Amino acid sequence: MTNEISPQQVTAYKAESPALEAWRMFRRNIPALVGVVLLTVIILATLYGTFFYSGDPFDIVWAPHEPPGVAPEFPLGTDYLGRDIIAGMLTGGGPTLAVGAVAAAITMVIGIAMGALSGYYGGWVDNLLMRVTEFFQVLPALLFAMVLVTLLSPSLFTIAFAIGVVSWPQTARLTRAEFLKIKNLEYVTAARAIGAKDKRIIWTVILPNALPPLIVSATLTVGVAILFEAGLSFLGLGDPNVMSWGLMIGANREYILDAWWPVTFPGLAIFFTVFAVSLIGDGLNDAFNPKLRER
Amino acid sequence: MTASFLIRRIGYGLLLMLGVVVLNFLLIRLAPGDPAVVIAGEMGGATEEMLESIREEYGLNKPLIVQLGIYVGNVATGDLGESFFFNQPVATLIAQRILPTILLVVTAQVLSIAIGVFLGVLAARKPNGVMSAFVSVFATIGYAVPVFWTGIMLIILFASVLPMFPVEGMQSVKLRDASLFVQMLDILHHLILPAFTLAIIYLAQYARLSRASMLEVLGSDYIRTAKAKGASERSILFKHALRNAALPILTVAGLQFGNLISGALLVETVFNWPGMGRLAFDSILRRDYPTIMGVLFFASAMVVIANILTDMSYRLADPRLRGKG
Numbered sequence: 001m002t003n004e005i006s007p008q009q010v011t012a013y014k015a016e017s018p019a020l021e022a023w024r025m026f027r028r029n030i031p032a033l034v035g036v037v038l039l040t041v042i043i044l045a046t047l048y049g050t051f052f053y054s055g056d057p058f059d060i061v062w063a064p065h066e067p068p069g070v071a072p073e074f075p076l077g078t079d080y081l082g083r084d085i086i087a088g089m090l091t092g093g094g095p096t097l098a099v100g101a102v103a104a105a106i107t108m109v110i111g112i113a114m115g116a117l118s119g120y121y122g123g124w125v126d127n128l129l130m131r132v133t134e135f136f137q138v139l140p141a142l143l144f145a146m147v148l149v150t151l152l153s154p155s156l157f158t159i160a161f162a163i164g165v166v167s168w169p170q171t172a173r174l175t176r177a178e179f180l181k182i183k184n185l186e187y188v189t190a191a192r193a194i195g196a197k198d199k200r201i202i203w204t205v206i207l208p209n210a211l212p213p214l215i216v217s218a219t220l221t222v223g224v225a226i227l228f229e230a231g232l233s234f235l236g237l238g239d240p241n242v243m244s245w246g247l248m249i250g251a252n253r254e255y256i257l258d259a260w261w262p263v264t265f266p267g268l269a270i271f272f273t274v275f276a277v278s279l280i281g282d283g284l285n286d287a288f289n290p291k292l293r294e295r
Numbered sequence: 296m297t298a299s300f301l302i303r304r305i306g307y308g309l310l311l312m313l314g315v316v317v318l319n320f321l322l323i324r325l326a327p328g329d330p331a332v333v334i335a336g337e338m339g340g341a342t343e344e345m346l347e348s349i350r351e352e353y354g355l356n357k358p359l360i361v362q363l364g365i366y367v368g369n370v371a372t373g374d375l376g377e378s379f380f381f382n383q384p385v386a387t388l389i390a391q392r393i394l395p396t397i398l399l400v401v402t403a404q405v406l407s408i409a410i411g412v413f414l415g416v417l418a419a420r421k422p423n424g425v426m427s428a429f430v431s432v433f434a435t436i437g438y439a440v441p442v443f444w445t446g447i448m449l450i451i452l453f454a455s456v457l458p459m460f461p462v463e464g465m466q467s468v469k470l471r472d473a474s475l476f477v478q479m480l481d482i483l484h485h486l487i488l489p490a491f492t493l494a495i496i497y498l499a500q501y502a503r504l505s506r507a508s509m510l511e512v513l514g515s516d517y518i519r520t521a522k523a524k525g526a527s528e529r530s531i532l533f534k535h536a537l538r539n540a541a542l543p544i545l546t547v548a549g550l551q552f553g554n555l556i557s558g559a560l561l562v563e564t565v566f567n568w569p570g571m572g573r574l575a576f577d578s579i580l581r582r583d584y585p586t587i588m589g590v591l592f593f594a595s596a597m598v599v600i601a602n603i604l605t606d607m608s609y610r611l612a613d614p615r616l617r618g619k620g
Binding site for chain 2: 134135137138139140141142143144146147148150151223227230231234235236237246249253256257260263264267270271272274275277278279282
């Protein structure tokens with residue numbers, strides 16, 4: 001045994017990028033892996049479940065309020081109209097997940113653009129954009145989203161758009177804070193010294209270095225957006241032609257004291273989806289900030 | 296706290312509210328179709344005379360900027376328009392419903408901060424103990440549960456299994472003529488489930504946050520000094536540490552207020568709580584736009600006021616800020 005390091009080891013060490021290091025940390029985080037597995041199962045079930053279990057969630061197929069486990073054809077029972085609950089569960093997740101993902105993407109695009117411009121340029125740009133951000137934070141998000149959806153007439157895209165429009169301020173603040181921290185570091189000064197333009201500095205120098213907290217925030221935003229979509233559908237503001245978990249709960253709300261199952265199963269589905277997303281978010285946070293792991 | 300700070304803060308709050316009024320104005324114009332029809336409500340079956348009177352009142356045949364001026368002027372004098380469903384001024388409708396909402400939101404806020412901070416402090420005593428694990432798990436679960444679903448589950452539980460609390464409305468019909476004291480008790484009894492439903496999510500977040508904030512503070516020198524001079528654990532935790540750990544909690548509490556109002560909207564709908572959220576929900580289904588815009592205006596005003604109060608309490612809590620304008 002010698003303490004010498006072979007050339008291979010040196011290359012191996014150099015090869016580990018920060019992303020790879022984060023992945024190594026993430027891989028060891030059991031709750032985060034549970035989250036990944038859970039979310040994968042849910043996504044696969046909503047994408048391919050209907051191949052194995054066909055049935056239109058809007059079709060009336062049986063007597064109303066059949067309890068779960070009684071009729072073998074309908075293991076989770078039927079709702080107040082006699083619609084199959086499993087069919088609703090399998091088709092109702094797709095819209096929820098899609099809206100969650102698109103809404104989170106819209107949130108991140110608006111938030112990062114506002115935060116980056118604000119943090120990078122400072123001065124009056126910062127002042128103006130931060131006042132706009134504060135204005136949007138004053139509006140109660142769900143109420144504002146409800147108004148937008150009603151005015152634009154509900155469809156999956158308008159719902160995702162409305163959720164994005166009401167949720168970006170936090171991302172903007174986070175991005176701004178990261179930009180303020182990074183923009184005076186030496187490598188940014190160096191980039192400026194070799195003549196890089198603002199646009200290039202923002203996109204290729206600062207933004208990649210601000211990404212870790214933004215990725216964590218994007219993950220958690222997906223969770224919040226899913227809850228938002230569920231809330232809107234629950235209130236009956238979703239697309240009425242699309243089955244979703246929130247809609248199932250909302251539609252069966254009047255009859256909860258006669259039948260607990262039509263509201264319980266979709267609620268559990270929403271819970272486990274958001275739970276999985278937040279476990280992944282926490283895992284990413286730990287992976288990107290190894291120092292915080294002690295807490 | 297200087298008076299000039301307060302005046303500046305209130306002025307800024309009024310400016311934000313002006314922004315909300317302009318936004319309301321733009322939203323009505325954004326709706327497809329004739330704004331007069333939008334204002335009258337699509338379900339209202341408005342007659343041509345009604346539409347004409349709306350066009351007159353809102354100046355809809357004048358240039359846009361004049362219309363905006365009329366609208367802002369109306370709102371400034373307390374005229375938020377008329378609900379064609381209720382046949383009542385929107386301001387009156389909201390005045391009837393704002394107190395139940397404030398009661399619900401403030402109770403939920405107080406409950407979640409009090410219980411959440413207490414759990415967080417207990418957890419911070421042992422960063423790797425059972426309580427800490429419980430707080431982390433609870434916070435993750437609390438974040439992931441849809442608030443309306445929690446409410447429904449509690450209704451099922453308390454209506455059929457444990458009939459301890461009323462699950463609907465704010466008052467019992469049979470107690471309408473009882474003495475004021477009995478009525479107040481009745482309202483509190485009705486308040487328990489909705490307030491807890493709303494508090495649970497934020498309770499979990501405050502617990503996690505105050506645990507982290509306490510852990511940071513507990514490592515500092517003045518805590519070691521307090522320990523060295525023989526202060527009891529309770530006095531160290533609640534007197535020395537919590538006061539310093541309270542600032543991040545206060546910040547979050549202020550920022551959460553808007554979310555709390557959004558949550559109240561769902562909780563009021565689930566529990567039939569006669570507040571502004573329930574009114575917003577009913578009005579949206581009826582496309583009663585003047586009422587919806589009125590609720591948006593008042594809900595935003597509540598957030599602005601909550602933010603001003605937070606800023607003020609921040610200054611009271613942190614002596615370092617007091618001298619500054």
